[in-house]
Amino acid sequence: MQSLLDWINQLELGCLLGLICGLLRWLLILEAFQVLK
Known part of the structure; x- marks a missing residue:
């Protein structure tokens, strides 16, 4: 047991x-998108 x-x-x-x-992965992806814009 x-x-x-x-x-x-x-x-x-x-x-x-x-x-x-x-x-954390989602946060990194979102940060990357913000940088690319």
Whole structure:
């Protein structure tokens, strides 16, 4: 049971990191577009 909880925690952490990376990528893309204009 404990290993299942650890796996879920790792999954949530991975999703959180993925969201943060996605947001950072979008910010970089938007910045690049602003520079190009």
